[in-house]
Amino acid sequence: xxxxxxxxxxxxxxxxxxxxxxxxxxxxxxxxxxxxxxxxxxxxxxxxxxxxxxxxxxxxxxxxxxxxxxxxxxxxxxxxxxxxxxxxxxxxxxxxxxxxxxxxxxxxxxxxxxxxxxxxxxxxxxxxxxxxxxxxxxxxxxxxxxxxxxxxxxxxxxxxxxxxxxxxxxxxxxxxxxxxxxxxxxxxxxxxxxxxxxxxxxxxxxxxxxxxxxxxxxxxxxxxxxxxxxxxxxxxxxxxxxxxxxxxxxxxxxxxxxxxxxxxxxxxxxxxxxxxxxxxxxxxxxxx
Numbered sequence: 157x158x159x160x161x162x163x164x165x166x167x168x169x170x171x172x173x174x175x176x177x178x179x180x181x182x183x184x185x186x187x188x189x190x191x192x193x194x195x196x197x198x199x200x201x202x203x204x205x206x207x208x209x210x211x212x213x214x215x216x217x218x219x220x221x222x223x224x225x226x227x228x229x230x231x232x233x234x235x236x237x238x239x240x241x242x243x244x245x246x247x248x249x250x251x252x253x254x255x256x257x258x259x260x261x262x263x264x265x266x267x268x269x270x271x272x273x274x275x276x277x278x279x280x281x282x283x284x285x286x287x288x289x290x291x292x293x294x295x296x297x298x299x300x301x302x303x304x305x306x307x308x309x310x311x312x313x314x315x316x317x318x319x320x321x322x323x324x325x326x327x328x329x330x331x332x333x334x335x336x337x338x339x340x341x342x343x344x345x346x347x348x349x350x351x352x353x354x355x356x357x358x359x360x361x362x363x364x365x366x367x368x369x370x371x372x373x374x375x376x377x378x379x380x381x382x383x384x385x386x387x388x389x390x391x392x393x394x395x396x397x398x399x400x401x402x403x404x405x406x407x408x409x410x411x412x413x414x415x416x417x418x419x420x421x422x423x424x425x426x427x428x429x430x431x432x433x434x435x436x437x438x439x440x441x442x443x444x
Contacts, residue, residue, distance in 0.1 A: 233395055237388070303321075335402065343408070384401075
C-alpha cells in the first residue's frame with residue numbers, strides 16, 4: 157500500500173510538471189504571435205440569456221415581448237427604440253463630452269451577451285476601460301460598439317445604409333448610446349483596421365494587440381446630435397437608455413459596406429412609436 161501511494165504521488169508530480177510546461181508553452185505561443193504582429197484569436201462561448209430570438213420569423217421583433225416574462229417591454233414598453241426622427245426641439249441640455257483614447261482592437265462576430273447587453277447578431281468591438289462619455293455630472297464608460305444594417309433609426313422615414321452604436325455604461329448601470337449613421341460614399345480609412353480583421357466565425361474573439369483603434373476618428377466632425385429617452389433595441393428592450401444620435405452621417409465605400417453586409421445583414425429592429433416623447437437637439441463635444 158505504501159509503495160502504491162509513493163507511485164501515485166510521483167505520477168501526480170509528473171502530471172503537474174507536464175501541465176505547467178504546457179501552460180508555459182501556450183503563453184509563449186501567445187507572446188510569439190503578438191511579437192510577430194499576428195492576431196491572437198480566442199473562442200468565446202455563446203452566452204444566450206433567455207430564449208432564442210431573431211430578426212425574422214416566429215422569433216422576430218413582433219414576438220420578442222412574448223418570448224420571456226423578462227422581455228415584456230419589447231411588446232408593451234412606451235419608450236422603445238429605435239424611432240423615426242422627424243420633429244425636433246432645440247433645448248438647453250446638460251453639457252456632454254466624450255474622451256476617447258486609442259486602444260488595441262478586440263473584435264467579435266457573435267450573438268452573445270456582453271456586460272449585460274444582448275447585442276444580437278452583429279460585429280462588436282469590445283472595450284475594457286478608459287474611454288468615457290460625460291453627460292452633465294454623470295459619467296459613462298464605453299463598453300463596446302457594434303453595427304446594424306440597415307440603420308435602425310430613420311430620419312423622416314428614410315434609412316441609412318448602416319448605423320454604429322457606441323454603448324456606454326455608468327457605475328449605476330445606466331446606459332447611454334451614441335448612434336452614428338453611415339452612408340455609402342468615400343473610402344473611410346479609419347475603419348480599415350476593423351475590416352481587415354473581421355472574424356468569419358461566430359463566437360470567435362480576435363485580439364489584435366498591435367492594431368490600435370481611435371474612436372474619435374470614427375465619429376463625424378459635425379458634433380450636433382438628436383437626444384431622446386429610449387431603450388435597448390434588442391431583448392430585453394430595457395428602457396431608461398439615453399440616446400444620442402449624431403445628425404451628420406459618416407461615409408464608407410460600397411466595398412467597405414459590402415464587407416460588413418457579408419457577415420451581418422437585416423439586423424435592425426423596426427422603428428417604434430414615440431408615444432409623446434420629444435426629440436431634442438444639442439451638440440456633443442469630443443476631445444482626444
